[in-house]
Amino acid sequence: MTVGRPLPYGDPAHLAAHQFLVEEAALLDAADYAGWLGLLCEDISYVMPVRVTTARGADFDSLADMGHFDEDMYALRKRVQRLATDHAWTEDPPSRTRHFVTNVRTFRDEGDLRVESALLLFRSRGDTREASLISAGRTDLLRATPDGLRLAGRTIIVDESVLRTQNLAVFL
């Protein structure tokens, strides 16, 4: 995982990274998925490994070869295209989501920024179902481009081995 010390909170690079994550969350909560795709690098790797319950000392607690997501730009574009069709029933009516992003730490990683954050996703559907919560840690790779920071990589470490949400028709 991350090596070295995080940048001081007053560091402009940290402030820019933190703002990036907050702006990104605002796009996701507004279901502006086309706008969200615009924040991603073409070579993005977007991964959410399956978390498992293992004994202390087992030296792994997630699966190396199975994820809930393991996406490249083609796959993410397809997901966004699907949500834009008239037939993505699971999000019509749409969920109400709130991405809470906190515990942000920024590290210099060669030319890029490595940003760790904690995410709590609240998701409410309809009027009778219990809302769901997904808690996860994220490690992001942010790359400086002429258009500003862009997301080049994201690894989502979810805090449940058995997720309590009906699907992942949402992004984390």
Place this chain on the structure above:
Amino acid sequence: MLDLASVLGDVRRGMIPAHVYADPEIFAAERDRLFARSWVFVAHESEIPDPGDYVVRRVLADSFIVARDETGVVRVMFNMCLHRGMQVCRAEMGNASHFRCPYHAWTYRNDGRLAGLPFHEEAYGGEDGFARAGQALLPAPSMGTHNGLIFISGDSDAPALSDYLGDFAFYLDFYTRQSPAGVELRGPQRWRIKANWKIGAENFAGDSYHTPHTHASVVDIGLFREPKASKRKEGALYQAGPGAGTTYKLPPAGNEHSALADQLRYVGYPDAMIPAMTEAWSDRQRALVAESGFMPSAATLFPNLSFVHNWPQVDADGTVAPFVSLRQWQPVSERETEVLSWFAVDAAAPEDFKRRSYKAYLMCFGISGMFEQDDVENWVSITDMAAGSMARRLTLNSRMGLTSDGKPLKPPLATFAGPGVAYQGFGEYGQRHWLAMWSDCLAGDAP
């Protein structure tokens, strides 16, 4: 008060009392009469390849350790200490030579035998007070394997697994024996949905009718070319032994000598895999795909193990890649199900194929899959509605393909290469086949 005979009578004529999808009394009957004695899938041998490897799986409330012991034998053991009942293994996977109970340190070998307990002499007076010989974690009452799939039954007099699988074993090979090397399973993804477990099992058993509409979005975006209604209704629906499933009708192959290879290439299998697939399958299995052009897609093995085989487009260049998934509908309550969804791939397949196939799986099925997302939305909503009092006045029509006097609307396919009975076109034959088995279980006495 539940009138079970009336419910089963309705179900047997294809009219399903809606409350069965959210009824605690039905759920109790399923637990006591169905899951207590059916053959239930717990794991695949590829998940525990080495001595000491284990996974922990449940059948309803019962937790089992599925372990490969030091001699390589697969064991399925009830995860409860003989002394005070603590779970002896609280991880879901790993490698261990022994399982030690955290409560009083009774310790078991990975074949289940009690290896030792503290102060045997002082506490029990040695063998006289507690004879260690023959003590072992309770084994599953019956256990069997087929193509590496490990099943258990709560009935110690269960029929042999091979007898139970019967004609469905023919279809299992398309998912779990694509070469003599067999498949390897990855995962599972696990998540809980507020849906009754039967709905998914029935869906995979034969619901080709939902595909064009529920999954319209994946056609809209060009992810999967097949589910258009015009194509889906050409598929054959088969019922065989304790299983049932759907197929897609592929375009006619050109040359009869290369028909199997052509059909396998059409769904994205690389040439490197085709000789082994040809070798692994029987003449009849090859004929199903090559001559009839029916490619297996979804299926359910009663009670709660389903399969899917689709071939979406996995990149912007139009590359088509097939994938296989096994999925289990693990009941939590009458209104909640844990889904376990595995990616399965031929163990001998080239690595680049495995990567493409894995990507195809993730885009289509599992918790983030673009097919599965919309399926689950339906199933959660059905369960929600089934829990109310109006649902007790409604019987759901599951008679598609039957005339008013209960005869098939059209004859079964005369030339279908596979065993069992098959019909071409839409019809709820597979669901009724599954529901007939369900009814038989619930009509029986609790063991």
